[in-house]
Amino acid sequence: xxxxxxxxxxxxxxxxxxxxxxxxxxxxxxxxxxxxxxxxxxxxxxxxxxxxxxxxxxxxxxxxxxxxxxxxxxxxxxxxxxxxxxxxxxxxxxxxxxxxxxxxxxxxxxxxx
Amino acid sequence: xxxxxxxxxxxxxxxxxxxxxxxxxxxxxxxxxxxxxxxxxxxxxxxxxxxxxxxxxxxxxxxxxxxxxxxxxxxxxxxxxxxxxxxxxxxxxxxxxxxxxxxxxxxxxxx
Numbered sequence: 001x002x003x004x005x006x007x008x009x010x011x012x013x014x015x016x017x018x019x020x021x022x023x024x025x026x027x028x029x030x031x032x033x034x035x036x037x038x039x040x041x042x043x044x045x046x047x048x049x050x051x052x053x054x055x056x057x058x059x060x061x062x063x064x065x066x067x068x069x070x071x072x073x074x075x076x077x078x079x080x081x082x083x084x085x086x087x088x089x090x091x092x093x094x095x096x097x098x099x100x101x102x103x104x105x106x107x108x109x110x111x112x113x
Numbered sequence: 114x115x116x117x118x119x120x121x122x123x124x125x126x127x128x129x130x131x132x133x134x135x136x137x138x139x140x141x142x143x144x145x146x147x148x149x150x151x152x153x154x155x156x157x158x159x160x161x162x163x164x165x166x167x168x169x170x171x172x173x174x175x176x177x178x179x180x181x182x183x184x185x186x187x188x189x190x191x192x193x194x195x196x197x198x199x200x201x202x203x204x205x206x207x208x209x210x211x212x213x214x215x216x217x218x219x220x221x222x223x224x
Contacts, residue, residue: 034212042216043214044201044214046214102210
């Protein structure tokens with residue numbers, strides 16, 4: 001199946017700093033990618049849909065100025081958590097579609113101290 | 114609004130026994146997915162079900178879809194410890210491939 005990578009796999013940052021997470025489709029092109037966050041022992045929460053060449057579509061309650069999404073090419077979407085706070089600590093997962101399958105990246109564990 | 118309900122949320126199983134996880138969804142959809150997640154890991158795709166009556170099997174897992182009842186089942190045959198994980202169903206919503214997720218079923222297989 002298709003492969004989606006994420007970088008970094010884990011990151012620790014201080015409160016108030018910004019963190020960028022990259023999501024790449026390695027062997028296919030993805031016009032649409034999705035960003036999720038997941039808290040321990042909970043389901044996935046869709047944050048936004050990343051659209052290549054246009055603005056991301058954010059889910060209700062997700063601050064677009066805090067979670068900046070850029071999808072500049074058909075193989076790369078980035079999520080920047082700006083002015084991170086401890087409550088932003090979570091597991092962030094991206095996914096991309098190929099045909100009718102949705103493939104997931106390995107996730108990025110963010111810890112804000 | 115599309116909602117997805119999974120049950121049970123927790124399942125403690127004995128090795129060798131058979132069990133079923135249920136996934137109900139509230140409005141029409143053209144695709145349903147089952148994923149597995151191990152602790153601390155991302156999601157692994159198990160099955161994609163696209164049509165009424167679809168049945169797919171992989172090893173000890175078998176998934177089926179009844180679009181009229183808006184119900185999918187994930188059947189586990191002769192459970193083994195390696196199947197311990199959290200299983201999610203997700204239903205497609207809209208043309209942009211967005212998925213609506215169930216809460217997950219945390220499955221523990223005990224000897």
